[in-house]
Amino acid sequence: METVVLIVHVLLAAAVIGLILLQQGKGAEAGASFGAGASQTVFGSSGSGNFLSRMTAIVAAGIFATSxxxxxxxxxxxxxxxxxxxxxxxxxxxxxxxAAAAQEAQLPALESSEPAAAPAESDIPKAD
Known part of the structure; x- marks a missing residue:
């Protein structure tokens, strides 16, 4: 069932892309005054805007549902x-x-809080 929903989801996504690409932009009405508006008669006198807008909304709702x-x-x-x-x-x-408890157990406990003593002068080798 999940595979079927996924296939429907992909098909709806492709349909939305196609519907959006088919729609005209805001400046497309300017071409109608020069005779380019005759191609819109296929979808009726209102043009394709209303039909494509409704179909886009329906397909988008389908995408939301499948998502x-x-x-x-x-x-x-x-x-x-x-x-x-x-x-x-x-x-x-x-x-x-x-992990913190294991790390604390591995650290050696310091017996005294005194700093380590400096080496005595007799322990330092002298250069001849």
Missing amino acids: FILAVYAKNKADSVSDAGIPSAELIESQAAE
Whole structure:
């Protein structure tokens, strides 16, 4: 069923692209005064604007509906497969706490807070 919805979604997207490309721009009415308006009689006296606008709106509503259905399918698939998704925030926080505890256990505890003593002069080799 998901594949059918996806195919319909792709076809609707192609239809919207085609419908938008068929529509005329705002400045297209200027050509009608020079005789270019005769080609609009195929769609009636109002021209193709009203028909194409309505069809674009209908196809766009179909795209919204199929997008919503595909989102529901994706959510259901993500819920059913718990290991193959983004880990939850609780899991990330618990892993970070475990890593911090393990790191603290590996660090040696310093017995004294005194800084290390400088080497004595007799320990430093002298150049002859």
